[in-house]
Amino acid sequence: GAGVxxxxxxxxxxxxxDVELRCDxxxxxxxxxxxxxSLGQGLEFxxxxxxxxxxxxxxxxxxxxxxxxxxxxxSTLTIQRTQQEDSxxxxxxxxxxxxxxxxxxxxxxxxxxxxxxxx
Amino acid sequence: DQQVKQNSPSxxxxxxxxxxxxxxxxxxxxxxxxxxxKYPAEGPTFLISISSIKDKNEDGRFTVFLNKSAKHLSxxxxxxxxxDSAVYFCAGDGGGNTGKLxxxxxxxxxxxx
Numbered sequence: 269g270a271g272v273x274x275x276x277x278x279x280x281x282x283x284x285x286d287v288e289l290r291c292d293x294x295x296x297x298x299x300x301x302x303x304x305x306s307l308g309q310g311l312e313f314x315x316x317x318x319x320x321x322x323x324x325x326x327x328x329x330x331x332x333x334x335x336x337x338x339x340x341x342x343s344t345l346t347i348q349r350t351q352q353e354d355s356x357x358x359x360x361x362x363x364x365x366x367x368x369x370x371x372x373x374x375x376x377x378x379x380x381x382x383x384x385x386x387x
Numbered sequence: 388d389q390q391v392k393q394n395s396p397s398x399x400x401x402x403x404x405x406x407x408x409x410x411x412x413x414x415x416x417x418x419x420x421x422x423x424x425k426y427p428a429e430g431p432t433f434l435i436s437i438s439s440i441k442d443k444n445e446d447g448r449f450t451v452f453l454n455k456s457a458k459h460l461s462x463x464x465x466x467x468x469x470x471d472s473a474v475y476f477c478a479g480d481g482g483g484n485t486g487k488l489x490x491x492x493x494x495x496x497x498x499x500x
Contacts (some may be wrong), residue, residue, distance in 0.1 A: 301487065310393075310492040311478075311488070311489050316486075316487050322486065327487070342404070345463045359430055359431070363486065373419040373486075375482055378432070
């Protein structure tokens with residue numbers, strides 16, 4: 269009964285470098301979300317994957333950010349040419365239900381996050 | 388454009404007393420509201436939710452109240468316990484087909500023994 273796992277737990281990088289953050293969702297969960305939490309802020313939605321559907325990228329802050337989900341399971345969030353304002357905790361969540369108004373609210377299960385520091 | 392706001396960054400209560408955490412929202416299209424609890428170095432965990440067509444939902448020591456006319460919801464914890472000390476996030480579920488959550492900034496609750 270493993271939960272959502274993320275790696276690395278901490279990442280320190282230099283401004284301008286690329287970083288990759290990994291998320292392993294709960295087995296069988298079809299929906300996967302990326303959020304980030306900047307210092308003193310709430311969680312900010314970044315991107316959503318559901319099965320084989322096109323992802324909802326509406327929350328990505330710039331074209332330096334991209335994400336993919338291979339085989340409907342593991343997801344990687346890539347930040348190119350990192351900036352200091354990218355420093356945040358990046359959280360991944362997964363859920364089991366295909367969203368629909370008649371199914372009620374679905375519970376998203378969060379991983380522990382990756383704490384990214386850009387120097 | 389902050390659709391969900393938690394205006395109190397922190398709250399301190401005595402063990403056994405009631406904790407009331409508040410949340411305001413601007414988006415009338417939210418289908419559900421959720422509360423998540425977060426301990427340091429851990430991801431948020433789901434606590435309780437309420438449908439936008441309800442005004443109250445109760446689960447053990449936790450009760451969420453929704454006042455749609457005021458666009459306000461609150462989480463009541465009775466009685467508060469030291470283990471409840473954490474950051475509490477209010478979130479709105481935007482509906483549609485994504486289920487993405489719009490979170491408030493969080494309120495840090497400290498329950499003193």
